[in-house]
Amino acid sequence: MPVITLQLGQCGNQLGCSFFHTLASELSANDYGYAAVNEYYRAGPDTTSGIYTARSVLIDMEPKVVAGARASAAASGSWWRYPSTGYLVMQSGSGNNWSQGFHGYGPRVHDAALELVRREVEAADCLTGFLLLQSMAGGTGAGLGTYVAQALKDEYHAAFITNCCVWPYESGEVIVQPYNTLFTLSHLSDLSDGIVLLENEALHRTCAKLMGINRPSFTDMNGIAARALASVLLPSQSRGPNPGGSHAPNPTSGAPGTGAATGPGASPGLQLPALRRTPGSGGRGVGSEGAAAAAGGSGLGAPRSSASPASCPPPSTSPLAELVSHLCCHPAYRMLTLRAIPQLPPSSIDFTTFTWAAILKRLRQMLVTGSVLEEGMDWSVTPHSPGSGPAAQVPGPRVNRAVANWLVLRGQGAGGVDVADFADPALTAAWAVDPLSVSYNGNKFGRCLMSASLLSNDRRCVGPIQRMLEHAYGMLESRAFVHQYETYGMSVSDFQACFARIEDISQRYVRL
Amino acid sequence: MPRELVTIQVGQCGNQVGCRFWELALREHAAYNTKGVYDEALSSFFRNVDTRVEPPRNLPVGDGRGPIRTLKARSVIVDMECGVINEMLKGPLGEVLDTRQLVSDVSGAGNNWAHGHHVYGPQYHDAILDKIRLTTEDCDSLQSFMLLHSLGGGTGSGVGTYILRMLADEFPGVFRFTGSVFPSEEDDVVTSPYNALLALGQLVEHADCVLPIENQALIDITNRADAAREKAAGGGGAPGGTPAAPTTAASSKPFDSMNSVAASLLLHMTASVRFEGPLNVDLNDITMNLVPYPRMHFLLSSMSPLLPPPRERDVGRQALALQPRTLDQVFGEVFSRDHQLIRADPRNATYLACGLIARGPTATISDINRNVARLRPQLRMVHWNSEGFKLGICSTPPVGCPFGLLCLANNTAIASTFTTMKERFDKLYRRRFYTHHYEQYMDCSGFESAIELVADLTRQYQELDGATRAPAITRLRPRGLSFLP
Numbered sequence: 001m002p003v004i005t006l007q008l009g010q011c012g013n014q015l016g017c018s019f020f021h022t023l024a025s026e027l028s029a030n031d032y033g034y035a036a037v038n039e040y041y042r043a044g045p046d047t048t049s050g051i052y053t054a055r056s057v058l059i060d061m062e063p064k065v066v067a068g069a070r071a072s073a074a075a076s077g078s079w080w081r082y083p084s085t086g087y088l089v090m091q092s093g094s095g096n097n098w099s100q101g102f103h104g105y106g107p108r109v110h111d112a113a114l115e116l117v118r119r120e121v122e123a124a125d126c127l128t129g130f131l132l133l134q135s136m137a138g139g140t141g142a143g144l145g146t147y148v149a150q151a152l153k154d155e156y157h158a159a160f161i162t163n164c165c166v167w168p169y170e171s172g173e174v175i176v177q178p179y180n181t182l183f184t185l186s187h188l189s190d191l192s193d194g195i196v197l198l199e200n201e202a203l204h205r206t207c208a209k210l211m212g213i214n215r216p217s218f219t220d221m222n223g224i225a226a227r228a229l230a231s232v233l234l235p236s237q238s239r240g241p242n243p244g245g246s247h248a249p250n251p252t253s254g255a256p257g258t259g260a261a262t263g264p265g266a267s268p269g270l271q272l273p274a275l276r277r278t279p280g281s282g283g284r285g286v287g288s289e290g291a292a293a294a295a296g297g298s299g300l301g302a303p304r305s306s307a308s309p310a311s312c313p314p315p316s317t318s319p320l321a322e323l324v325s326h327l328c329c330h331p332a333y334r335m336l337t338l339r340a341i342p343q344l345p346p347s348s349i350d351f352t353t354f355t356w357a358a359i360l361k362r363l364r365q366m367l368v369t370g371s372v373l374e375e376g377m378d379w380s381v382t383p384h385s386p387g388s389g390p391a392a393q394v395p396g397p398r399v400n401r402a403v404a405n406w407l408v409l410r411g412q413g414a415g416g417v418d419v420a421d422f423a424d425p426a427l428t429a430a431w432a433v434d435p436l437s438v439s440y441n442g443n444k445f446g447r448c449l450m451s452a453s454l455l456s457n458d459r460r461c462v463g464p465i466q467r468m469l470e471h472a473y474g475m476l477e478s479r480a481f482v483h484q485y486e487t488y489g490m491s492v493s494d495f496q497a498c499f500a501r502i503e504d505i506s507q508r509y510v511r512l
Numbered sequence: 513m514p515r516e517l518v519t520i521q522v523g524q525c526g527n528q529v530g531c532r533f534w535e536l537a538l539r540e541h542a543a544y545n546t547k548g549v550y551d552e553a554l555s556s557f558f559r560n561v562d563t564r565v566e567p568p569r570n571l572p573v574g575d576g577r578g579p580i581r582t583l584k585a586r587s588v589i590v591d592m593e594c595g596v597i598n599e600m601l602k603g604p605l606g607e608v609l610d611t612r613q614l615v616s617d618v619s620g621a622g623n624n625w626a627h628g629h630h631v632y633g634p635q636y637h638d639a640i641l642d643k644i645r646l647t648t649e650d651c652d653s654l655q656s657f658m659l660l661h662s663l664g665g666g667t668g669s670g671v672g673t674y675i676l677r678m679l680a681d682e683f684p685g686v687f688r689f690t691g692s693v694f695p696s697e698e699d700d701v702v703t704s705p706y707n708a709l710l711a712l713g714q715l716v717e718h719a720d721c722v723l724p725i726e727n728q729a730l731i732d733i734t735n736r737a738d739a740a741r742e743k744a745a746g747g748g749g750a751p752g753g754t755p756a757a758p759t760t761a762a763s764s765k766p767f768d769s770m771n772s773v774a775a776s777l778l779l780h781m782t783a784s785v786r787f788e789g790p791l792n793v794d795l796n797d798i799t800m801n802l803v804p805y806p807r808m809h810f811l812l813s814s815m816s817p818l819l820p821p822p823r824e825r826d827v828g829r830q831a832l833a834l835q836p837r838t839l840d841q842v843f844g845e846v847f848s849r850d851h852q853l854i855r856a857d858p859r860n861a862t863y864l865a866c867g868l869i870a871r872g873p874t875a876t877i878s879d880i881n882r883n884v885a886r887l888r889p890q891l892r893m894v895h896w897n898s899e900g901f902k903l904g905i906c907s908t909p910p911v912g913c914p915f916g917l918l919c920l921a922n923n924t925a926i927a928s929t930f931t932t933m934k935e936r937f938d939k940l941y942r943r944r945f946y947t948h949h950y951e952q953y954m955d956c957s958g959f960e961s962a963i964e965l966v967a968d969l970t971r972q973y974q975e976l977d978g979a980t981r982a983p984a985i986t987r988l989r990p991r992g993l994s995f996l997p
Contacts, residue, residue, distance in 0.1 A: 010792060062515070063552075064788040091515050091653035095796030096902075139800075171881055173791070175801040175865050175900035204878065217876035218790045473985045474896040480804040500988045 002039055002124035003233075003320050004117065005056040005131045006148060009094075009141025010065045011166050012133040013058055014218060017069040018226040019133070020054050024080050026230055030443035036235045041080055042123055052080045055124065057116045058087035059148065061094045061105060061140045086120065088112050094139025098180040099488035101143020102187075106151075113148055114155060121156070128321050129160030129193070131233075134184075137168035137177035142184040149191045160324045163192045164229060167199040167464055176481050178472035179495070185465070186501040189334055193324040196336045197461055198225045202372045210343040210374060227446060228340035231453040233319050236408050236439040241423045243416045319439075326437045327404045327457045332508050335461040339366050340453040341374050354450040356409075356417045363407075363452050364421050370400030370460045383426035401512045402428050402458035406437045411450035414440035429512045459509045469502055515785060516556050516651040517795075519587040519658045520644070520675060523668025525693050526661040527589060527596045528767060533660070533775035534585050534605055536820065536911075540779060543911045544787070551576040553786040558583040558608070559650055570650055584610045586651065588643050590675070592632055592667045593620035613643050621666030625707040626953035628670020629714075640675060641682065648683070655785070656687035656795050658778065659719075663711040664695030664704035673714035680718045687720045687795055691778060694854065694929070696728035703946050705936040706959075712933065713962030716969055721799050721809045723777065723920075724929065726854045730770035733818055736850065737769070773818050776910070777853060780815060780918040783871055784906040791877065793869055793904030801902040802865045802922045807969055811867075811920045814852040816845040817913050839875060839915055843883040846919045847891075854929065861925035862977050863893045867902035872915030875905050895982040927973035930966055937963075 007016030020040070027037055041052035054073070058066045066087050073082045088109060094101040121127050130152055134141035149161055165184065168177045188195055203224050207216035211224070328334045341363055344352060362374055369377050385399050407422055419438055428435040445451045475481065476495050485495075521530030541554050550560040552573055560571040561582045571578060585608050591597050594616045601609060615636055621628040648654050657679055661668035672690075679688050692715065695704040715722050784793040803809045845851050846868075852858075870880055880903050893899075910916040940946060941959065950958070 014790070062792065062794065064792065068788060092655050093792075093794035093796060095794060095800040097796075097800050139797075169877075169881065170899065171885060172900040173877075173903050174797075175867075175897060175902050177900070204881075208878070215876050215878045215882075217878070469987075470985075471896075471899065473987065474982050477983065477985055478896045478979075480896050481800075483806050484800050484803070496988060503988055 001035075001126055001128040001321070002042070002055055003128050003131050004120045004124065005040070005054070005133065006117070006145075007056060007058045007069070008132060008134040008145035008148065009060055009138050011135030011138065012141045012145065013060055013065045013069045015164070015166065015222045015225060016056060016058070016133045017072055018219070018222040019229055020056065020073065020080065021078070022223070022226040022230045023234070024078060026234060026445065028079070029447075032235050032441075032443065039128075039235075044081065045084075050079060053083050054080055055120055056082060056086065057113070057120060058082065059109070059113060059116075059140075059144065060088075061090045061101070061144065062092065063089040083120075086116055088116060094143060096137075096139045096174050096176060096180065097484055097488070098139060098143040098146075098176075098183045099485045099490045101139045101141075101145070102147045102183075103143075103488040103490070105140070105144050106147030109144070110147075110151055114151055117152065117155075127156070127159050129162065129324075130156075131320065132161065132163045132192075134163065135166040135168065136181040136184045137166075137174045138180065141166075142180045146184050146187045146191070149188060153191050160193045160321055161191065162194045162196065162320055162324060163188055164196045164198060164225075166225075167197050167201075169200045169204070170464070170467060173200075176475075176484075178468050178475060179481065179485070181468050182472050182502050183498050185505070186498040189501065189505055192334060194328045194336055195334050196229075196338050196455070197464075198228075198338065199372070199464060205373055206343050209376075210345075212345040224343070228338050228453065231340045231410065231445055231451065232323070232338065232406070232408050232455050234410075234441070234445070236319065236410070236441040238437065238439045239415060241419045241436060241438050243418045322437070322439075323406065323455060326434055327406055327455060329433055330403065332505070333403045333457055335457065335505070335509070337370075337372065337456050337458055337460040338453070339363065339372050339456075340451070341366070342448060342451060343374055344448070346447075349447050352448075354411070354448060356413065356450055359450055359452050360417070360419060360421065363454055367402070367405065367422075367427065367454060367456060367458070368400055369398075370458065370463075372460065383424060400458050400460060402435075402456040403432055403512065404428065404434055404436070405454060405456040405458075407439070408453045408455075409438070409440040409450075410443060410445040410452070411448065412442070412444070414442060414450070459512055462506050462509050465502060465506045469499065469506070472499060515653055515655040516586055517656055517658055517782060517785070518644070518647050518651065518654065519557075519585070519660065520590065520672075521587060522590045522659065522661040522672040522675060523665055524591065524593075524596050524662075525665065526659075526668045526672065527591055527600065529691065529693070529771045529774045530587065530589070530660050531600050531603075531605060532768065532771035533778055534587070534608055536772065536775045536779055538583075538608070539820070540911050544908055548580050549576065550578050550580045554580070554583070556655075556782070556786050558585055572652075583608055586647055588613045588615070588640070588647055590615045590636075590640060590667070590671060592617045592628070592671065613647060615639050615643055621670055622949075623664075623666045623701050623703055623707065624949050624953075625666060625670040625703075625710045626950040626958070628666045628668075628672075629674045629710070630670075630953040632667070632671050633674030636671075637674075637678065641678060644675075644679070644682075654683075654686055656689055656720075657683070659688065659690040659692075660774075660778075661690070662693035662695070663708040664693070664699050664701050665707060668693075669707045669711035673711050673718070676714060676718045687799060688718065689721050689723065689795065690715060690719050691723050691725060691774060693774070694724050694726045694933070696726055696731075696855075699727070703940075703949070705933065705940055706946065706950065708933055709937045709966060710958065710962045712930070713965040716807050716965050719809065721803065721811060723781075723811055723813050724854045724926070725774050725777070725813075726929075727770070729853050729855045730773050732855075733773055733850070733853075734769040737819055769819060772820060773815075773853065776818065776820065777813055777815060777918070780869065780871065780910065780916060781920070783908060783910075784869060784904050787906050787908035789871075789904070789906035789908070791903060791905040793867070793902070793906075797902065797904075798867060798920065802867050802920060804864055804897075804922070805972065808864065808922060808972060810922070810926045812852060812854055812856055812858055812923050812926060814846050814919045814921075816842045816851050816917050817910065818851060820911055839870070839872070839879050839917075840883055840886075842915060842917045843887060846917050847887055854926075856923070856925035856929050858921055858923040858925045859891065861892070861923050861928075862980060863891055863897075864922040864924065864976060865897055865900070865902070866891075866893075866922070867904070867920040869904040869906065869918045869920075870915065871906045871917070872909040872913075873907050875915055877903070877905065880905070892980055894976055894979050898980075924973045924977040927970045927977065930970045930973075934963075934966060934970070 007013045044051040044053040060066045070082045134145035136142050203221040207213045207220045371377050423436050521527045555573045561584050562569045563582050661672035663669045
């Protein structure tokens, strides 16, 4: 079920390039099946030579980065390319000005951008949705990216829109980043079905502390981010949190419609996402009833279906659809945090002993403390520590709490590991409908014998948002840089409306 | 498709700086364009012309692999006396500069701003506009104009600011950058305070971004470089015997090195436009991030390395060892007063915004962040921008060095420069010395309005000077939860 990626702006294009390279190397290293490749790549114009084309549209307001991305894809040795005409560039850049990207360039490139997307959509047999890669601090990724997201929402109502937004360094990369970031966030919170925040600061620390790179460059950081994204977006199949409670035999045994590849056992139990609610599986039951997942089997992320027989095999869904429907079930809560471990320097992988217990313990503590780094966590914090309830007035909540979590396990024995720790009710909000989804895949990811990733709809975003908001208030108070935005038709009331919306979002998460 | 910059050089100083600029630009592109193809980087400053046909035909960039035929600079040259231009055209740059883009007269503007602005300006309005239009029509997508001039004379300041106003009217969407050479204390033109202030009033109104360059600062820089070179050459015995090194430096034209510094500034600023890098900075990024209020567009620049490094055979290994070794050293230099192109004291004033553009293949974002974190505590930043720096990284280093750094700062220290200019102006204006020369061509309201504009701006800067503590801010109530207590 294809996903179309849009790479917007310099950061989006560089990250996207890295993402496709990572996907390609993982797909070549392990056999995930044709459907997995088909999700992100389509058979190229010249099928005999085995070259695939990435399902991607590249958009930037200045030409150099797109040219670089296309050239790196075309470098010898890789089996994929970017589409030869699937890119849109202008000449003069958006000047780090959100309103220039949104109000200035947006309408100008509307038709051309939608045309490129339409071509990709037509080449996809059944569209799941869009993945937008962008930064939040600049002009193109932030402003034009938001405009494109809005245009896609209008044009393709039924498709999911997931945004992967790069949060800038707090020490500043762009002086007007408070404005740009908050405008992007406030608009996307209405448009997007899920916003994954990748923080530059966190990526930097991961590179420096865990990967042993002394002076991380953007290439290194993009590599880490791309691996984390790939670890959740590559195929996986659902299971329950308890070992052995996962595979209920699926009454429907129709062969899947798509050319699914090998996988253990029965055919996928498939249901359309909207109809997935089973009686009694709402709430917090984590017994076998709520956890009863249909058999996986196709190597695609099959959703959890009930035990009730489905009449005919509906189309399978992909991890992206899984992601947004499980995690972002409430319109006010769309901010997702991505944690992928282990983060090891490539040279140490062969010398490391992997155990599920260690990995899962660390991952759980990362979730409890809200950290995205594997080390330096405060192990004394537990979900039951004070400051975790909804009435907590601490400015940055010490204990993290989520709306929903999605755990992906990859590697040896991933299907049978006990992850009941993650199903602890104290980790998630009391009203959460679907607090934990687990899926797994037996293939190794990135040469690590075992690895786990967690995508959670949690409070981690509050800290960075509050700090950015303070800066933004300070600037707006002095009306600094406001005239640059007013050139393109924004006014001070737009700024204030945006800040109010952001306060809204952040208060919701604080009171989780 | 390239993004072009058109350079307009006005007056003697402007043309001399422009001349050095073209030489250095050719040198830089020659260093990186080893195959002699006309690529996009070259096309931002030069046209590729096939002179075999008549009229000469412009060759487009195409796929970036066409060979270079004849390069012509995208520039318009204006001077009211022909001495400097003739010399330029006779020299090695004669082929690169196009006589079709030349506007000149014979008698000069007599160091009189009013003569330049109110007489020559309108007189040559059509001719100049024509030449500019011709140049812009050759561009696929024009990004900005760069005006090179001095403020102390008659042509550069008078005609230059007239052209600035004309560009603001005729090409409103294109950025107008100016490299303006401010007169120094010991300027040899008596009326330079008048010219400078009158021109400054125009710059405040019509320029998008001004890069002030002070002659005195350039003199200090070149003297220091010469002294260092002499010390190194005289100290150790450089191999190959270079007792001739000091004399070769002295025998070159006195303003040559000074103009090189100014020209390097422009090259460095546009490096990220022409070459690629992990974090590109366009010219409109610069105006967006470094200009917080519409008229406060004066940026203090400082750079390292300042001068293109001499060749080893000229100065020997010891002198070459004086070049900065690490990126951290370069950062330290850029924030020191020795490397500024204008004599102000930014450390004792408040930074409104600061932009750093690093060049070099080994510069990474973490290097920049580390150095910024190291140096920021020593800087006084305005309260609403206490953290922010605008960063840019370009992969191509300056010629002959492994890395380079440019700092463009919007700092309230410029107010003291303006105050000094105003004082010098007042010394003459109090007694109305020489004003009769100006009143031939304009009435005294011209003086008054310039005084007012500059005073206004100075006051704005001074108000922000002490603004390092944030006032109390009322936060907005979240929309969705407004019913909650």
